[in-house]
Amino acid sequence: MRELTFSHDDIQTMEKRFRTRLVNSISGFKSANLIGTRDEQGQENLAIVSSVVHLGSHPPLLGFIVRPCKTPRHTLQNIIETKSFTVNSVNDKIFQKAHQTSARYSKSISEFNEVGLTPYYDGNCPAPFVLESSLKIALTLKERIDIKSNDTVMLIGEVNTIHVPRMAIMHDGFLDLDALGTVTISGLDSYHRTKRINRLSYAKPDKSVFPLTTDGEPSSWAAVNPVPE
Amino acid sequence: MRELTFSHDDIQTMEKRFRTRLVNSISGFKSANLIGTRDEQGQENLAIVSSVVHLGSHPPLLGFIVRPCKTPRHTLQNIIETKSFTVNSVNDKIFQKAHQTSARYSKSISEFNEVGLTPYYDGNCPAPFVLESSLKIALTLKERIDIKSNDTVMLIGEVNTIHVPRMAIMHDGFLDLDALGTVTISGLDSYHRTKRINRLSYAKPDKSVFPLTTDGEPSSWAAVNPVPE
Numbered sequence: 001m002r003e004l005t006f007s008h009d010d011i012q013t014m015e016k017r018f019r020t021r022l023v024n025s026i027s028g029f030k031s032a033n034l035i036g037t038r039d040e041q042g043q044e045n046l047a048i049v050s051s052v053v054h055l056g057s058h059p060p061l062l063g064f065i066v067r068p069c070k071t072p073r074h075t076l077q078n079i080i081e082t083k084s085f086t087v088n089s090v091n092d093k094i095f096q097k098a099h100q101t102s103a104r105y106s107k108s109i110s111e112f113n114e115v116g117l118t119p120y121y122d123g124n125c126p127a128p129f130v131l132e133s134s135l136k137i138a139l140t141l142k143e144r145i146d147i148k149s150n151d152t153v154m155l156i157g158e159v160n161t162i163h164v165p166r167m168a169i170m171h172d173g174f175l176d177l178d179a180l181g182t183v184t185i186s187g188l189d190s191y192h193r194t195k196r197i198n199r200l201s202y203a204k205p206d207k208s209v210f211p212l213t214t215d216g217e218p219s220s221w222a223a224v225n226p227v228p229e
Numbered sequence: 230m231r232e233l234t235f236s237h238d239d240i241q242t243m244e245k246r247f248r249t250r251l252v253n254s255i256s257g258f259k260s261a262n263l264i265g266t267r268d269e270q271g272q273e274n275l276a277i278v279s280s281v282v283h284l285g286s287h288p289p290l291l292g293f294i295v296r297p298c299k300t301p302r303h304t305l306q307n308i309i310e311t312k313s314f315t316v317n318s319v320n321d322k323i324f325q326k327a328h329q330t331s332a333r334y335s336k337s338i339s340e341f342n343e344v345g346l347t348p349y350y351d352g353n354c355p356a357p358f359v360l361e362s363s364l365k366i367a368l369t370l371k372e373r374i375d376i377k378s379n380d381t382v383m384l385i386g387e388v389n390t391i392h393v394p395r396m397a398i399m400h401d402g403f404l405d406l407d408a409l410g411t412v413t414i415s416g417l418d419s420y421h422r423t424k425r426i427n428r429l430s431y432a433k434p435d436k437s438v439f440p441l442t443t444d445g446e447p448s449s450w451a452a453v454n455p456v457p458e
Binding site: 001002003004005006007008011014016017018019020021022023024025026027028029030031032033050051052053054055056057058059060061062063065067087089090092095096099100101102103104105109114122134135137142143145147148149150152154156158159160161162163164165166167169170172173174175177178182183184186187188189190191192193194195196197198199200201202203204205208209212 | 231258393399416
């Protein structure tokens, strides 16, 4: 395979859109999620985001990046205002509608209506979930970080509630995202299905990792809530 | 599909490892990269990281999360010391070796040797690349952010150099990660192959998105560097 090298100068001087697509591709595959919010007047907003990242499990924290000068600026405003937002996984049945939310709609327009997704309220979270999303998470704003290097913002939320289909929860807590049809994003605009190769054992210095053939030790939760065969 | 709800209390009180696996799963698919570093004495270190995220294209910035109390703490030390690191994509030929780097080796041990991957130097970047990785990126430390919510650290690097196979670069700058065998991670330990469904058009408020049938307008770079048929 012939290899090409882009130097710092090449990247600085290349055509702008070419650079944007290239640099958006190099980090690897990204999560595909819809962020649901509402402003204080009840106006709903929905935005696809590919930067949601796991920050920690205890407390359970997710973060994502917002570019204040671009969409999803309404998302940022609403979260600052209400401290509440939802993260909803994108699956292979709704990825086109999800992508459509990245258009620059004015603030008075609900992306739910425009793209044909259904707002859903669980009675606890003030922000709307996406009914068509199988994995729905309610979060409370915990921290806002201003990234000086490029004037972006990282918002960090603590997970309050997780709604997920029973069949996707493995004995040991792992979620089978393949089974939910969850997609992954590469670059700015490419959507991918996934297929599990293997889960691997916990790595130890004195032993090679090996593929897990079961989904681990049944946990206390699974013992109380056995998965039906 | 029967849906389950985990409340804030459920998450707080569930068995620790079950919670870790569950919360690690909910953000969706993650990038799979190996971070290569060296300390000032030349001791090499290699660590798999699933939190590399795109922060911006101009300047070209990537970020990732480090838990200072855990592996990859040597990665953090080395980057603070030398300001230099590499990000190397994990593919389906090396994912077991990549996963093995997450074992807690002592600082005097090179994970390259232990897992059987080859350090590669390009003559410019002081940090080692992974020879077996098809997509190799050299970065300089740009910003360190301490995340108060859970005492983790986000390191932000500016991209200096990108090494990538010619065949993976589409006319418009998009990289075909499927073609490189790049894997994606879910949860703590699950590795997945990917298959592109579609690239989608740039979303506009007055028009529905549609699948791209070509890889976009040839850019100025592609005009000068035509892709061989």
